[in-house]
Amino acid sequence: MNLEVLIMKLGVLDQMAQPKGVTAEETAARTMEMAQYVEKLGYERYWFAEHHATKGLASSSPEIMMAAVAAKTDKLKVGSGGILLPQYSAYKVAAQLFQLQALFPGRIEAGVGRSPGGNETIRALLADGKPNQLAEYPDKLTDLITFLSKNGKVRAAPRTEDGPRLFSLGLGENSAEFAAQQGIGYVYGHFINPNKGAEALQTYRENFRQGYLDHPVQRVAIFVICGETDEQAEELAISQDVWLLNVEKGLDSRVPSIQEAKAKSWSNKEKEQMRENRKRMIIGGPEKVKRELLHLSERYQCDDWLILTNIYDFHEKQQSYRRIMELF
Numbered sequence: 501m502n503l504e505v506l507i508m509k510l511g512v513l514d515q516m517a518q519p520k521g522v523t524a525e526e527t528a529a530r531t532m533e534m535a536q537y538v539e540k541l542g543y544e545r546y547w548f549a550e551h552h553a554t555k556g557l558a559s560s561s562p563e564i565m566m567a568a569v570a571a572k573t574d575k576l577k578v579g580s581g582g583i584l585l586p587q588y589s590a591y592k593v594a595a596q597l598f599q600l601q602a603l604f605p606g607r608i609e610a611g612v613g614r615s616p617g618g619n620e621t622i623r624a625l626l627a628d629g630k631p632n633q634l635a636e637y638p639d640k641l642t643d644l645i646t647f648l649s650k651n652g653k654v655r656a657a658p659r660t661e662d663g664p665r666l667f668s669l670g671l672g673e674n675s676a677e678f679a680a681q682q683g684i685g686y687v688y689g690h691f692i693n694p695n696k697g698a699e700a701l702q703t704y705r706e707n708f709r710q711g712y713l714d715h716p717v718q719r720v721a722i723f724v725i726c727g728e729t730d731e732q733a734e735e736l737a738i739s740q741d742v743w744l745l746n747v748e749k750g751l752d753s754r755v756p757s758i759q760e761a762k763a764k765s766w767s768n769k770e771k772e773q774m775r776e777n778r779k780r781m782i783i784g785g786p787e788k789v790k791r792e793l794l795h796l797s798e799r800y801q802c803d804d805w806l807i808l809t810n811i812y813d814f815h816e817k818q819q820s821y822r823r824i825m826e827l828f
Contacts, residue, residue: 507803507828508793508797508803508804508805508827508828509544509803509804509805510542510543510544510805510807510824510825510828511543511544511545511546511547511577511579511719511804511805511806511807512534512535512538512543512545512546512547512806512807512808512821513547513548513549513581513691513721513806513807513808514531514534514535514546514547514548514549514559514565514808515549515551515557515559515808515810516528516531516548516549516557516558516559516565517556517557517558517743517753517754517755517810518556518557518558518754518755519754519755519757519812519813519814520754520755520756520757520760520812522754524558527558528558530814531558531559531565531569532568532569532572534814534817534818534821535569535572535573535576536572536573537818537821538576538821538825539573539574539575539576541821541822541825542825543576543821543825544576544577545576545577545578545579545609545806546569546573546576546577546578546579547562547578547579547580547581547609547611547806548562548565548566548578548579548580548581549562549580549581549582550562550580550582550583550584550615550617551617551618552617552618552622552626553617553618553619553622554618554747554753555752555753555754556743556752556753556754556755557753562579562580562581562582562583563580563583563596563597563600565578566578566579566580566600566608567600567603567604570600570603570604570607570608571603571604575607576607577607577608577609578600578604578607578608578609579608579609579610579611579665579667580609580610580611580612581611581613581669581687581721581806582610582611582612582613582667582669582687583610583611583612583613584612584613584614584615584616584617584626585612585613585614585637585640585641585644586614586616586627586632586633586634586636586637586640587616587617587623587626587627587633588626588627590640590641590643590644590647591643591647591654591656593610593612593644594644594647594648594656595647595656595657597610597648597656597663597664598648598656598657598658598659598660598663598664599658600664601660601662601663601664602658602660605660605661605662606662608664608665609664609665609667610664610665610666610667611667611668611669611685611687612641612644612666612667612668612669613668613669613670614634614637616632616634620632638678641668641678641682641684642682644666645666645682645684645711645712648663648664648666648712649663649712650663663712665685665713665717666684666685666712666713667679667684667685667686667687667717667719668682668684668685668686668687669687669689670686670687670688670689670700671688671689671692671693671696671700672693672696672699672700673696673699673700673703675700676688676700676701676703676704676707677703677704677707679704680703680704680705680706680707680708680709680716681707681709682709682711682712683708683709683710683711683712683713684711684712684713685713685716685717685718685719686700686701686704686716686717686718686719687718687719687720687721687806688700688701688718688719688720688721688800689721690720690721690722690780690796691721691722691723691780691781691808692780693780694779694780695779697720697796697799697800698799698800701718701720701800701801701802702801704716704718705718705801717804718802718804719802719804719805719806720796720800720802720804720805720806721805721806721807721808722780722781722782722796722805722806722807722808723740723780723781723782723783723807723808723809723810724781724782724783724789724793724807724808724809724820724824725737725740725781725782725783725784725809725811725820726784726785726786726789726820726821726823726824726827727784727785727816727820727823728785728819728823729785730784730785730788731785732785733783733784733785733788733789734783735758736758736811736813736816736820737781737783737811738758738761738762739755739756739757739758739761739811739812739813740755740781740809740810740811741761741774741777741778742756742760742761742764742774743755743756743810744774744777744810745770745773745774745777748773748777755810755811755812756812757812758812758813782796786823786826786827789823789824789827790827790828793805793827807821807824809821
């Protein structure tokens, strides 16, 4: 991989993290504005997470957000990162994806994962009271591929000429090998686990079998904050540091302002956790961000990225995405 001439494929993974003092309605409106903004910058895709039990994350229905954003943009690919497949009927998920594909041909990308979506109460409500089916994720994913495939025994409707691109989300070698054997795309969540990416992606490439997709398609999701300088990026990142710590504690996960984040005092254990969380992120000015992203690209042998930026200030969030695109 020639890093000197590497052109990154850049996309956004949006959890719709809600800043304090901003309503869910305002967050949704800002999301629409952000999608239109990054399309003009040249980003290729905009994906949505699915969260239910984390207060302050406003993306609970990625399929709906995909349709809304696709309707307000021209070429931007829209996707899910990801639909919580164990809680749902694989056939219903396939039908929703085909409906999107019929509306926006060639622009639909479906990422699915095995997360419960929250605590056991939330999981059971999502699954209409059915027993925990997380262990059935491989079977449900196999069914989903069948329902999306032209040669499947049962194909969901509407039967579009082409199906959406399909990805499995994962955090290690087992998930990567399964995606490879199924012949679908694979997205590694560096923003959750920064320790297994190289091994997972190598496993995916080495074990890929032609199936739903003709060739392997790998992608990595990562937190990135790009400021004017390293110092400004560190200042912006304070709100994300505190936000992520609160998410991990199960506390109010609305994004605090920089001023509020700075005003808090932290125990040594909390400070250590925030330092550890920085391994899930790239934070710096343009030069540092480019250097570290190129380094990760070489380590992972991947040039396709989904970027999360969960800071308080909407304008600075836009500028971070602009600076990243200008680097590549």
